[in-house]
Amino acid sequence: MSDQRLECLREAYLLGTLTPAERQELSELCRHDAGQRDALLAEVEMDLRLRSLYAGEAGGQRTLAAVRHLLNQERDSGMQRTVRAVSRRTHQRHGHRWVMALVAACLVVGLGLWLRPGQPPPAALGHVLVANGATLQRGDSVQALSAGQALHAGDSLSGATRVAWADGSQLGLSATGRLRLLPVEAGSTLSLDAGDMDAHIVPQPAAVPFAITTPQGQAVVLGTRFVLSVDAGGTNLRVSEGRVRLLASRGGELVVSAGQQAELPTGAAPRWIDATGVAVNNPVDAVVTGTWERGQAPLAPTLAVGLNVFVGVEAERAIQPAYRDALAAMAPALLRFARGEQIHDSASHPAGWLRLDADGGYSWDAERIARVVPPAEGRRSELLVSIPDFPTAWRTPDQRLRPDCVERFARLCADLVHVVDRDLDRRVSRWEITRGTDVTYADDPEALADLVLRCAAAMQAVKPGLRLSGPAFARCDRQDWLEAYFARIAGRLDYLSFCVWPSDGRQAEDDQLWDQAEQISERAQTLRRAWAASGAPPVEVLQVESALHNEAPDPRFAGAEAGIFDALVMISAARAGLAASCRWNDMDGWFGAYAPDGSPRPAGEVLALFARHLRGAALPCTSSAPARVAALACPGALVLVNRWPQPTRLGLAVQGADAIPWERHVVTDSGLVAHGPTSLPRQVLLPERSITLFVPQP
């Protein structure tokens, strides 16, 4: 049988158009040839999958209708079975048909009320976390609440208590609070009749929102944290996360977002109010509160704002005026040389630092290194030099260092110290033995520790007292791995370094990427905990690489998105007390802080501003809506990052900031704009997706 004939038979089978003769033919074939049978089944599977996929929403609706029908049928037959069973027993006992009929009728009514179409037995809506002497009214009885007590629709709570909802949401009721749990058909989940209620409601399905009725209207929650208060004058709502729709009974509504506050006066439409409760025309979207003090000048930066050298590793590009100007404009406190191609052959790669010797070994190309690593004289940045990886020829197939090459690699590391610090006198502040090899050695931390120890000993023999780390960790979430690694190497490293490359790449939403920027402190914390477990004294922690993600191309690298990411990384690093934060990278086509033509991107402007003005330790400063506006105060600047895709009207309440003039620098997609010194405003409109620095003037 030809392939085409076979395909026609299979297609006809799938379409249900086989003639009896064809069916017989295909059947015989499948019965005697397991391969043909499996091939037909594979076709059937894909055919069914495609049918299902193309049936889409309509197919889903048909299934839903069928499921509803089946559940209703079960309910009806269940009731009939119950009635028949009761009637049999009643007939046996009394033999009176009228009694049987009466009982059956009662059961039908009772079950009909209880078993609404397809409804399982009623479950608790939530339970009490903290009772605090509050009371529960259930029907006519009033009782003291107790922790753990289940709550059902119809229950009324009075007094201070804390309640957990079945979906994980939590509600807190004030001492004067009165709250009723409503049945499903009420159209609201709760009714707050008096007092205050703070709530953290987990994200709700759009079709079934969490709604709270008050005497003046209704608050429809879309997954959020908020405080709702009710008194004789009206309902007051303050949202700290997410959004709540506030609807007046007499019409009118406001959608209140994180940081905003609104009230619903009795008999009136909802309106915006400010933090002091005064009605305003425009809502303040968020409030930043804090304390500022100048500190004792001159202030050193506690966070070294750094930059990874990428283009500058290539000799021809490093000497171009546009590159030098860009570097001078950004003035990073730390320059890190950690480009992977550094360990390539300098004869074949413009970024290569290695020379392949005649005997098959490697040595460093001192001439190339001299041209790209800036001399100490006149240099404003400290240097961190990494030996980023093992030379390709010395790697195993799984990218580890071949065991027979450990000594040669250690010598190579020592030779680099010799060339850069002894011969060229570049005065490198920090050295780093490999980056990301914690992933390559994911199942053998001890082997990596032994390797790094060997290299460290060789390097320190060349220059005693040099500051070493290794590797720059790509993953900081595996405390067990880190503890095993540090147990072997503790006391021999002078600082720890790690990289931040958010996951999901181009597919990730801006907020997902920015949220990961703010998780730096958790990573640093894990590193510090694992280090502390070794018993070694604390060491500095540096975040040495970060970028929006690692999947170029993405136009966000050249936009405000990357600038915001960098700003959030540095804010998070400053708060976490890190010694440095370095972005990836200087000037390449995609990731660069500067475009290849020498023009600054938002990320470049941000780096320059932060490098210049982040001085002194972080001061107390909080944002009422951190998911919208991130804030950092230090003696050198007040930093405000608007993550929102719309302008944010921000209230500023910063003690100690009134008496002096402030210069304002704003970075947006369009670049940097500076505004002349003024006093710090009480309210400021932050442009959409922007980074604002208020810099105190002398």
Added chain:
Amino acid sequence: MPPDPHEIDALVAKARTGNTQAFDNVVMALQGEVRQFACARVSSADVVEEVVQATFVTAFHKLDSYEPRACFLPWLIGIAANHVRSELRRRLRLRPADDETLEALLLRVRLAQDAQPEAGHAYADGLQACLERLQPRARALLHSRYGEERSLSALAQQFKQPVGALAVTLHRLRATLRRCLEAGRASA
């Protein structure tokens, strides 16, 4: 994308309190995943529908036994796997023991393969992604064949290809999709 497991848990929590709308939303959100799971383990469209419906009816009755840990879909697929087995057995029981028809043969093979769920697999999402990688003309052909349910002769006319060649093209497209799904599973 597969539905957010936390959102599903929120819906399930509401369904447990008697909110039938919430349960309807669960059905609509997950029926595609259950259906794709069943397609790979049965031999005809009517068994798929039977399994999907029975799965949601069973799930409804067992809602209280589900522990909300963002794993409702795997829980549901476990139920579906049981229904696949029992439905295949039921259908075979209805046939004579010596039934040698093609349908009986395929039912026996499927039953012997056993319907084990694959951990963490997004059943519906993978196929959609694979479809998007096909050439536009190939997608148009599949759309006419499955979305518009056109006959082979109508497709031959529409795509100006003989029926035999078209059957081969469709076979190759399904094979391409199958390989794509397998590659996705392997990389996952």
